[in-house]
Amino acid sequence: MGRVAYVNGRFVRHAEAAVHIEDRGYQLADAVYEVWAVFGGRLADAAGHFARLKRSLGELRIAAPMSDAALTIVLRETLRRNRIADGMIYLQVGRGVAARDHAFPNPPVSPSVVITARPVDLDASEARAAAGVGVVTVPESRWGRCDIKTVGLLPNVLAKQAAREAGAVEAWFVDDLGLVTEGASSNAWIVDAEGRLRTRDIQANILRGVTRLSVMGLIAESGLDLEERAFTVDEAKSAREAFVTGAGSLILPVVRIDGAKVGDGAPGPVAKRLRELYISQARRNAS
């Protein structure tokens, strides 16, 4: 059996999986999504992602397509049919299919649901973490509701492409005050010159990262100092360490910012340790 996707109630061959041309996710980006890291065929940080999904749907007044329990069954079945042990699973829920009109369809239509999964080569991921990655900074250009995980990702697409063209892996958005908001697909962190962990607070216009929250728990357990406080690009460049967190990157040390070395240009001990702790906890608690 080849790759399989879940589309609106059916498992279909990935190569033939399709949505209607008037799906509002496709035409208007009227859809939200979640990404879970997968360890041993199970969902990492499952509850945190379900909670955020519920919140994103609620903020946009899109009906939940099914209960969390039913969704868990479908997500797991997608993993099983794709024979994924370690990997990632993507869920998109949209407002549904209706003749194109910006306002919500009235009466409402059923939400659209698409799920895809893919394996991740953990050795390659470890090698990338061991080497560390570069980031570039780009001006913040996103809308004011980045706390909602919508598929409207054009600024993120352009930022990520700018990173790739510069030989970097992630882009950090920088607001009008010169403060880093977050990455194009991850939250941004530093270990500052005083040895404190710093990441932007969630009152700012950022996604409330599920990995970010788990890492905060690990930081507290490790007795390290944490401040949810914004940092400038210069502070990041002169930090002891920098790293990003996310379901895709897990915890990835950042060793270059706009071409300038962070610390001695190698992954730092705090990011390395948090990555180990996070992966072992996520693997243990995956459900």
Ligand code: PDD
């Ligand atoms: N991105 N910030 C942004 C803008 C993101 O897109 C993501 C995740 C994060 C990290 O959130 P979490 O820890 O909950 O994964 C922060 C996913 C992985 C993606 O778009 O593929």
